[in-house]
Amino acid sequence: LYTRNMSTMNAVVVEKHGGPEVLQYKQVPIPKADQKNLVIRNHIIGVNYIDTYHRSGLYPLPTPLVVGKESAGEVVEVGPGVTNFKVGDRVVYLGGDTYAEYSKAEPISVVKLSDNVSYETAAASVLQGLTAWTMVRDGYPVKKGDYILVHAAAGGVGLLLCQMCKHLGAHVIGTVSSNEKAKIALENGAEFVINTNEENTVERVNEITGGLGCHAVLDGVGKATFSDSLEAVRRLGTVISFGNASGTVPPINIAILSKKNVKLMRPALYNYLGSREEVNKWFGELWELLEAGHIKIHIHKIYDLKDAKQAHLDIESRKTTGKLLLKA
Ligand code: NDP
Numbered sequence: 081l082y083t084r085n086m087s088t089m090n091a092v093v094v095e096k097h098g099g100p101e102v103l104q105y106k107q108v109p110i111p112k113a114d115q116k117n118l119v120i121r122n123h124i125i126g127v128n129y130i131d132t133y134h135r136s137g138l139y140p141l142p143t144p145l146v147v148g149k150e151s152a153g154e155v156v157e158v159g160p161g162v163t164n165f166k167v168g169d170r171v172v173y174l175g176g177d178t179y180a181e182y183s184k185a186e187p188i189s190v191v192k193l194s195d196n197v198s199y200e201t202a203a204a205s206v207l208q209g210l211t212a213w214t215m216v217r218d219g220y221p222v223k224k225g226d227y228i229l230v231h232a233a234a235g236g237v238g239l240l241l242c243q244m245c246k247h248l249g250a251h252v253i254g255t256v257s258s259n260e261k262a263k264i265a266l267e268n269g270a271e272f273v274i275n276t277n278e279e280n281t282v283e284r285v286n287e288i289t290g291g292l293g294c295h296a297v298l299d300g301v302g303k304a305t306f307s308d309s310l311e312a313v314r315r316l317g318t319v320i321s322f323g324n325a326s327g328t329v330p331p332i333n334i335a336i337l338s339k340k341n342v343k344l345m346r347p348a349l350y351n352y353l354g355s356r357e358e359v360n361k362w363f364g365e366l367w368e369l370l371e372a373g374h375i376k377i378h379i380h381k382i383y384d385l386k387d388a389k390q391a392h393l394d395i396e397s398r399k400t401t402g403k404l405l406l407k408a
Pocket residue numbers: 127128129130207208211232233234235236237238255256257258261300301304322323324325326327347348349350395396397398399400401402
């Protein structure tokens with residue numbers, strides 16, 4: 081399939097930050113396990129919005145870098161100090177350098193897959209699923225009857241948030257930018273949708289909630305929506321700002337939160353996964369949700385690894401719904 085010798089692999093590399101055109105598909109050395117690491121042969125790779133921040137430099141990482149934070153595949157090499165994995169284990173990995181045929185991984189970032197979880201399902205559900213589940217269990221513990229506003233409700237994290245909030249008994253209000261996306265959000269747990277190209281978010285939230293606003297607003301859009309999120313939350317409510325799809329949220333004067341005693345949170349998934357106990361807890365709960373059918377994964381498209389540039393063009397164009405994957 082690929083032309084390479086035994087010491088190099090295909091990977092997607094950024095040498096200089098910029099737009100999707102800076103993603104180079106090229107040969108780089110295959111990583112080797114050291115004492116405490118292992119090497120995974122990636123089969124399916126998750127595309128996440130954060131990959132575009134690493135590419136553009138919004139989240140600065142030293143270059144050259146291999147893009148990507150999520151993959152599923154098999155363990156092909158184990159360092160002598162690693163005790164809990166063996167060659168041949170089927171795993172999912174949440175770490176760096178995954179837009180490549182092989183990744184070197186720390187054991188804390190790797191989880192074994194049971195036979196009934198495919199590489200597609202694993203790479204499509206873990207990063208976005210855990211982001212959504214930690215948000216609705218820890219960030220704001222969603223309760224039956226709550227009104228929850230989910231921005232970008234038809235996106236990767238958004239569709240999962242809609243399904244999880246509905247499963248927890250909440251009324252979900254989703255924002256989307258097209259009627260096609262509205263339909264998908266409604267099919268996945270949203271009870272109300274707001275097409276932001278046609279309607280005013282705050283006005284619609286007030287209509288739906290009798291002027292009270294939402295118990296929580298889950299905002300991965302960032303700059304374009306942050307002030308609406310503060311308007312749309314109710315007194316004593318919670319705003320969780322978890323991403324920057326439209327740009328970063330400018331600095332705020334915290335006194336604005338006192339208008340309604342609003343709780344404001346800015347989480348990052350990796351801080352929920354600091355120990356093996358935490359990893360086991362959150363992954364265990366995610367597998368249960370999947371197994372019980374409480375959440376379903378929507379795969380937008382599986383691209384070849386060499387077409388990572390197209391995947392970035394597509395996710396940034398706002399035309400995608402659900403999850404984008406790469407095949408290595
Ligand atoms: P999505 O599939 O949700 O894609 C982003 C969506 O954002 C688009 O589909 C679009 O939906 C919406 N959007 C609104 N304005 C813009 C804009 N100007 N440009 C592009 N998109 C826009 O991506 P993900 O599910 O991968 O990620 C969603 C968010 O969650 C991101 O901000 C990401 O960084 C964040 N995230 C945060 C994590 C954390 O640990 N804090 C972990 C994982 C994700 P529409 O057109 O319908 O508005």
